[in-house]
Amino acid sequence: MRLMPFVLAAALLPAAAAAQCGGGFQNFVKLMKEEAVQAGYDNATVNAFFAATSQDPRVLKADRGQGVFQKPFIDFSRRLISQERLRRGLQMSQKHDATFQRIENTYGIDRGVLLAFWAFETDYGGYQGDFNTRDALVTLAHDCRRPELFRPQVFSALELFKQGNFDPERTTGAWAGEIGMVQMLPGDILRHGVDADGDGKVSLKTSAPDALMSGARMLSHLGWQPGQPWLQEVTIPADLDLSMSGTAKKKSVAQWRKLGVAAREGNLADPSLRASLLLPQGHKGPAFLAYPNFGVYFEWNQSFTYVLTAAYFANRLQGAEVYEAGKPDSGLNDAQMKQLQKKLQARGHNVGDIDGILGARTRVAVQKEQVRLGLPADAWPTPALLKKL
Incomplete structure (x- = not known):
């Protein structure tokens, strides 16, 4: 796989x-x-x-x-x-x-x-x-x-x-x-x-x-x-600045806690560990804190969706509950995603290949445009974003 x-x-x-x-x-x-x-x-x-x-x-x-990664x-x-x-x-x-x-x-x-x-x-x-x-x-x-x-x-x-x-x-x-x-x-x-x-x-x-x-x-x-964790499901407050989310943005666990991020099960990890907040389908979907070991997964596979799924399944195999799916906003189909990537590229963003896959560079570009347009900056592309672009 x-x-x-x-x-x-x-x-x-x-x-x-x-x-x-x-x-x-x-x-x-x-x-x-x-x-x-x-x-x-x-x-x-x-x-x-x-x-x-x-x-x-x-x-x-x-x-x-590799169309499976478009899911x-x-x-x-x-x-x-x-x-x-x-x-x-x-x-x-x-x-x-x-x-x-x-x-x-x-x-x-x-x-x-x-x-x-x-x-x-x-x-x-x-x-x-x-x-x-x-x-x-x-x-x-x-x-x-x-x-x-x-x-x-x-x-x-x-x-x-x-x-x-x-x-x-x-x-x-x-x-x-x-x-x-x-x-x-x-x-x-x-x-x-x-x-x-x-x-x-x-x-x-x-x-x-x-x-x-x-x-x-x-x-x-x-x-x-x-002995360190890799991924943990969390809940986030409604007023959280979503532009702080993403794999490239890190804060200490203590800082995330002060911002209202909480573990869905048990407690957050060591307060001194640095972690990224991941919102794979936006602020209305599942939320995770990714710890330093999560980065090692990308040396095994470069797909964000695969890596997140593998890390989550590792938790499930060790007794974690099924994640809270929430009710994410509708995403984009293949044609819409490619159209979005072309629009982002036309605005000077480096999104890599126009392949219809929501990869790391496309997510970064989406988040920047969401900030510019005053939309929730959770890096999840929606039809509303595409329409505004």
Whole structure:
């Protein structure tokens, strides 16, 4: 389910000049092979790895078809979180209790965090993807949309092959090159793979202990703070200045408390922690405080909706109540969102691609225009905003 990949760890970068993206695919493969040899790999290894490499049009189609991220948080989270997924998550927590205890003791990461990723990425290992990993990575490295993200991963896969931990003809995974139960890229496996079950191999496709410990080690490397929260549902006062909300705006928990923000369950976290107020569907919908660990989620996936849903599901797996959905104002459909992005762009805002997705830059632009127009500045675009623009 990791549909917006991000290179989580520095991969092995060859010393030779990079093969340019685009052009004839087989010529691109030829240049990649030459680059690998210049980087020190022997001809036999390189030829064996790249033998029968082919472009996979399904990968390109998947890369351009990420419409699921156009869904608002409430719809998206209800789609991904079911009673069955929750039940199985609790079952897996018991089944692999020893591994989760080891993770908590070693890295200080609560089990709900790993269980949520495991659920969303592969449905607890049930479906890990059927794309040939080598072909997927080379296809995306050749494509000029984001070659800088995928090209290093080709060489990481080559290194795994050299070490005997990758079969270029048989290793399969997600369309974006992630492998195993928690979907890790080859560069991540090289740096963070853990042989947790002690069989002498790092087997992220078949060993739950290996996959979970490797994922935990990666999160720790990315900056996860042991024993700290990541997300908490809150209530906000009616007179709160909504322009203070957003992932880029932070205040101490003590400051949020003074402003009238309160925990929906229990108490707010350590008063000295800094947190952002998130209103994924505006001030009439759910509200959350996002703590420093929440930022680590964006190193796993860059979609705000996915990240928020994964963080919330981690809470649910640890006993939190279902969030209060409220009654958010109507949002925009795909055509309206693209129209909004064009209007924002015309007013000098950097919203990135006109893709119909309410991403971070679009949210920032929306909030600025809401302030300018005297609307509730909660970064939630509505038909009323579109009309005023």
